[in-house]
Amino acid sequence: MTIEFKLNGKLVRTDDDPDTPLLWVVRDTFKLKGSKFGCGAGLCGACTMHIDGAAARTCVMPISAIAGKEITTIEGIGSPENMHPLQQAWVDISVPQCGYCQSGQIMSAASLLKNNPSPSEADVDTAMAGNICRCGCYPRIKQAILNVADTGLAYNAAEEVKA
Numbered sequence: 001m002t003i004e005f006k007l008n009g010k011l012v013r014t015d016d017d018p019d020t021p022l023l024w025v026v027r028d029t030f031k032l033k034g035s036k037f038g039c040g041a042g043l044c045g046a047c048t049m050h051i052d053g054a055a056a057r058t059c060v061m062p063i064s065a066i067a068g069k070e071i072t073t074i075e076g077i078g079s080p081e082n083m084h085p086l087q088q089a090w091v092d093i094s095v096p097q098c099g100y101c102q103s104g105q106i107m108s109a110a111s112l113l114k115n116n117p118s119p120s121e122a123d124v125d126t127a128m129a130g131n132i133c134r135c136g137c138y139p140r141i142k143q144a145i146l147n148v149a150d151t152g153l154a155y156n157a158a159e160e161v162k163a
Contacts, residue, residue: 003067007032008076018064023047025063026073034074034103038132045131048104049073055111074103077110085151086110089144097135105131109145118149 004013007030016025026032026049035058038046042057049058050072078084083091086106096102105128112119112127119127124142133141 001064003063005066005068006070008072009070014063016063019062022049022051022058022061022063022066022071026058026071032073032075035107036100036103038101038104043130043132044101045104045108046101048107048131050107050111053111053114055108072107074107077106084110085148086113086144089148093140093144093147095137095140095144097137101131101133105133105141109141109148112145113149117152119145121146 036046038044042060047059048055052069078087108131124145
């Protein structure tokens with residue numbers, strides 16, 4: 001069974017088993033390694049991508065559930081040469097320590113700012129509560145999100161995809 005969907009703005013097809021989690025299809029079939037495997041139960045947030053613009057845990061999302069949908073990965077919102085404002089904020093205040101969770105953190109933050117361009121600290125805490133950082137970089141993560149919100153550079157993920 002062939003499944004079609006848009007991946008970072010490009011129509012793609014896969015014949016992977018329909019029960020294969022989206023994370024593995026993106027990483028193994030399409031070779032986009034930015035999204036990480038953490039817990040395998042959708043609890044840590046390392047695998048977060050956008051599905052039709054909303055943050056979703058992809059380690060538990062079967063590929064069959066995304067037929068016809070728009071998937072955006074961390075690679076789809078920016079690049080080292082053309083960083084998304086959140087990626088730049090991460091660099092500016094040295095958010096990551098080990099960096100493993102950061103793509104999921106940024107994707108969750110991007111979804112938050114899409115829906116709430118001017119979040120309070122409590123809004124950020126609530127929206128980011130499902131993303132675990134083993135290094136404890138939470139204060140810097142929150143500050144980076146608030147810095148981007150303060151600049152007014154919050155964005156619509158569907159419009160930011162770098163085709």
